[in-house]
Amino acid sequence: MIKKDTRFLIVGLGLIGGSYAMGLKRNGFHVDAIDINQLSIDYAKEHDIIDEGSTFAIELIQNADFIISGLYPNMTVEWYATYQKYMKPHAFLTDVSGVKRNIVERIQSILREDLEFCASHPMAGKEVSGVKYADDAIFHIANFIITPTAKNTQTAIATLKEFASILGFTNISILTPEEHDEMVGFVSQLTHVIAVSLMNTNDNTHLVEYTGDSFRDLTRIAKINENLWSELFFLNKDNLIREIDDFVKEINHLKTKLEQDDVEGLKELFIQSTIRRKRFDR
Amino acid sequence: MIKKDTRFLIVGLGLIGGSYAMGLKRNGFHVDAIDINQLSIDYAKEHDIIDEGSTFAIELIQNADFIISGLYPNMTVEWYATYQKYMKPHAFLTDVSGVKRNIVERIQSILREDLEFCASHPMAGKEVSGVKYADDAIFHIANFIITPTAKNTQTAIATLKEFASILGFTNISILTPEEHDEMVGFVSQLTHVIAVSLMNTNDNTHLVEYTGDSFRDLTRIAKINENLWSELFFLNKDNLIREIDDFVKEINHLKTKLEQDDVEGLKELFIQSTIRRKRFDR
Missing domain, CATH: 1.10.3660.10 (6-phosphogluconate dehydrogenase C-terminal like domain)
Incomplete structure (x- = not known):
């Protein structure tokens, strides 16, 4: 179950990351963000899309219970590999990547034992990019795909289902990374x-x-x-x-x-x- | 110039023919129609889309100044070939076909000397068919293409331009049948x-x-x-x-x-x- 005091961290505040933040904030959760562009952070704070944000802040990683990488697939692998050392014990991790096989395998093979990464794919988007176009309504007619592997727990799958429900996804499905x-x-x-x-x-x-x-x-x-x-x-x-x-x-x-x-x-x-x-x- | 007392005849009261009728009636013109299906005629009369209609009536052809075939391309050729003998001297004819080369040549080669056929193509439509779905608003964001040949007069081209303006087409262009x-x-x-x-x-x-x-x-x-x-x-x-x-x-x-x-x-x-x-x- 996703507790009300869960602290979310969005890494990469683009269209999807920004829309996630918006939907989570709307549901009363605490949402922090990390992005390489200070302008994106400033915009998101001004528009109440996130609580706190930074181009780089170890504390935001240390405090997060639920981390979502909104980065590109290969960058997601790199980011988790590099920054997992700062993460809270038993933090929960997911992503938004549009491809899974290669990415999921690479992340799960290098991850700390106490962390769990369960991949997911929000099949939503626009022809524009950036937090300026964030809009959690894009999820309301969209599919949310969870792609667990043998390394994932039933708890992780249930957590992602609840996460998708909170954000208002129409359909939630479970597929293998291959499917x-x-x-x-x-x-x-x-x-x-x-x-x-x-x-x-x-x-x-x-x-x-x-x-x-x-x-x-x-x-x-x-x-x-x-x-x-x-x-x-x-x-x-x-x-x-x-x-x-x-x-x-x-x-x-x-x-x-x-x-x-x-x-x-x-x-x-x-x-x-x-x-x-x-x-x-x- | 299209006179206010011009009598239009739509042959084939489908989606396009019906939408033409609707737009012409809305602009105060007299519009008759011929269709093989009595239900289409009844529907159009009940909904004030046409003035008079019939599954077959020589008088409607005899009275028409401006005839529009809303039939399929090959059927348009056949219909004009068969019924031109009943047409008023100097009646003006057009079509709605989505292809032109073959159709225009065949019609113009068999037509009475006093009749003028100048082809046109309203680039509008829906994924449904029939007069029941007629809606002249489909023309308001659409292109109207006139495809004259050496056999056509400048008057005919001007007439079709005016016709398209009356129906509210956004763009009116002139192309050869080949183009x-x-x-x-x-x-x-x-x-x-x-x-x-x-x-x-x-x-x-x-x-x-x-x-x-x-x-x-x-x-x-x-x-x-x-x-x-x-x-x-x-x-x-x-x-x-x-x-x-x-x-x-x-x-x-x-x-x-x-x-x-x-x-x-x-x-x-x-x-x-x-x-x-x-x-x-x-």
């Missing part, structure tokens, strides 16, 4: 590959005045943070390459129907996609 | 190919609980009317196959960056797509 990475390879990473590639197919910016909602919807996520997403892609390279191959195979299958003037075959593809897509309606 | 079909091949048809193929890539419906907004946005148009869209695709087959090939080449280019562990190369693709997509922001 998680396969799922995001399709649902999230492949969609970004498609949007980016469509935007990069020839230079079609002269067509801007003719584009409608469907083109804009399809390419919205082509505005992408290149540092974060290149890291996410390479950490899930095997899954993503397989998903790209499957998708290209499917698109070439449709092309074959066109080339062969197979009207009925093309209609069948449309009927199948329509039936499947209906199951995704909210 | 139009190349443009929709990329902006509209390729995006539908992508959405359909993504939806058909393996059976991923078990992932529904994990999908977020980006996946839903990308696949929204995978719910597709198979009869209309198969016709549109085959009428623009050459352009569409070329666009598919270009897109697949681009997506494989991104895959190569992954396979070669080319972090900087991948980032460059993300930066390019981000810059380009920003130009498409409203």
Whole structure:
């Protein structure tokens, strides 16, 4: 159970870290933050998103019961490796990374015996970044995925479930790191590959005045943070390459129907996609 | 100039035909309609979307000054070929087809000398069909494309511009049928190919609980009317196959960056797509 006097520490006060802080504060918890940018700390304090913050303060780490890294995946590993020595005995740790296999294994293999790291992934976001855009409402229609391993306790899983409930996530699920990475390879990473590639197919910016909602919807996520997403892609390279191959195979299958003037075959593809897509309606 | 006593006839009272009727009536014009489905006619009359309507009435054709075919492309050609004999001398004709080259040429080559057909394409729609969903507000953020040929007069182009203004279209453009079909091949048809193929890539419906907004946005148009869209695709087959090939080449280019562990190369693709997509922001 998450006690009312639990002291949270957010490491990396970006969009997700900031939104977590906002939601936790709204629920009456004490929230501290560490970020390399003093402006982010100042903004968050001024807007009552955090209680205390600093670009670096050992005391904030020492006092924390529940630490959330809002840093990029590889940086999360490094940060926990470097600063675990200052952590309170039995502190609870999690992250927000969009890939899990590699990250979870690396953290759990180097962590102090008394600390527990149980990974989680809030499937929420915006096309903008930084604490200035923090908004805990983004969690209210989002999925929260917990990815425990054999090294995690049932208590840790229960704690993360409660944490997600407090923040108002709609769905809370449990997946293995392997299942998680396969799922995001399709649902999230492949969609970004498609949007980016469509935007990069020839230079079609002269067509801007003719584009409608469907083109804009399809390419919205082509505005992408290149540092974060290149890291996410390479950490899930095997899954993503397989998903790209499957998708290209499917698109070439449709092309074959066109080339062969197979009207009925093309209609069948449309009927199948329509039936499947209906199951995704909210 | 479109006179206040112009009598409009909508042939095919679907989503677009119905929305046209609604907008024209709202602006005080007389609007009749022909549709094969009596229920559509009844609905439109009850809801004051049209003045008169029928499943078939020669008088409605004889009385019309301005005829708009809201039928599918090939059916539009057939309907004009069959019923032009009943039309008032110097009646003005247009359509709503999403492809132009083949359709415009076929209609203009068989049309009576005194009639003028100037093609146009309202780039608006919904994922539902039928007059029940008619709503002329769909035009207010949409593009209206006029595709005249050497057989068209300046008066016809001016008439269509005025027509689009009356209906509240945001942008009105003039393209050749060839330019139009190349443009929709990329902006509209390729995006539908992508959405359909993504939806058909393996059976991923078990992932529904994990999908977020980006996946839903990308696949929204995978719910597709198979009869209309198969016709549109085959009428623009050459352009569409070329666009598919270009897109697949681009997506494989991104895959190569992954396979070669080319972090900087991948980032460059993300930066390019981000810059380009920003130009498409409203």
